[in-house]
Amino acid sequence: MIPVTAAAIPRLHPKARLQRDEVRGREVLLYPEGLVGLNATGAAIVALCDGVRSLADIVATLERRYGASGLERDVAAFLDGLAAKGLVLYGP
């Protein structure tokens, strides 16, 4: 698998769906025969994977939102983890 680059545009695989899990107070990524529980940051990243924003755009949005910097490495590692499971694809 090729790691994500700043210009790559991550999007959810069409088989995966972000869903609120009210009972457990979290977001989950649902897919055929499986699920991944997400923390608030993970859910925010996945929600930004809209097939339009690049990794650089997503990182910039999150850094603005949380008043943080240097998030690129963590965001990229998180997305690469989902890509290894086949849940995230990299465009253009």
Added chain:
Amino acid sequence: MDPRPLWLLAELTYRCPLQCPYCSNPLDFAGARFKRELSTDEWCRVFREAKALGVLQLGLSGGEPTLRPDLEELVRTAHGLGLYTSLITSAYRLTKERLAGLKGAGLDHVQISVQGADADLSDEIAGTASYRDKIAAYHYTRELGFPLTVNVVLHRRNLHQVEALIRLAESLGAERIELANTQFYGWALHNRDALMPTKDQLAAAWQVVERERARLGTRLEIVWVLPDYHEQFPKPCMGGWARAYMTVTPAGEVWPCHAAGRITSLTFENVRDHPLDWIWEHSEAFNRFRGDQWMPEPCRSCPRKAQDFGGCRCQAFLVAGDAGVTDPVCSLSPHRHLIDAAVAEVEQAARVEREPEAWTYRAAPASRALATKG
């Protein structure tokens, strides 16, 4: 409340046009116990109660779920609740229009079985000419944009086709292929001598799986369900009794897995009599084997108990006659000799090239005859 279920398997009907001899439905599926199917409203209530209880994944299965004319309405309700909904079907006579309607209702994922890699073998195993419909339906799922799982139950008569089956799934552009070695419950246990593969067959198929996994990577997920009779340790059945999973049968009984109804030493409750959360939390059957307090030796002091949960309660009941003992598949079980004998019988028959016995197809007349015999 802890644990809470994540998975619900809704067996909408036990009626089925296919007659696969390894069917996991109860042997007495045609009997009075399963006759009075839940109504549309009753199923919708089950889905609402399941969601409130924590369920996120819903399997719509059977029998053949597309025989229910209200399937679209059930899918619409489940989707509205946010459940990830999978249709588990034989695809017999399944049209593109019906699939398009289900897509519109919010169906997330389609799983279609196939019994062999070519029409001759697939139709012979299914007992019903259905291969052509299946191939057509695979293409419809692609055209409609459904994620697709190809499901194959593996046994003595089709294990040699594993490579051809993987290539079929690949050529269809499927996301997953589930290669499920037969687990011996229901009809599969009844037909065990005809279905059980030899060790050589399993070793050859496993080599193919390893090679194809390396070739395909994430392009096609290959799920290999272990042939547990040939393992040293039991499977972590359902991730533990009543921990994450439940099945509702066509007439509303609730089981911790789709085979549990055969355990005659337990009483199962019905969604017509109790809310789902009460059954999950308080019913005797769900609590009987929850956690590890019920475990006898060798499980009780075994470091693997947190990993395999003592194996499968149904298998303990069906093979050793007691649902409360260690899964007889475990090499530490005092009943392991029963598993070894069944495996040895098949190896011996293969050595002298004795043809396995003919299997009994899963069909209503056979079901009624077996129920009468007890």
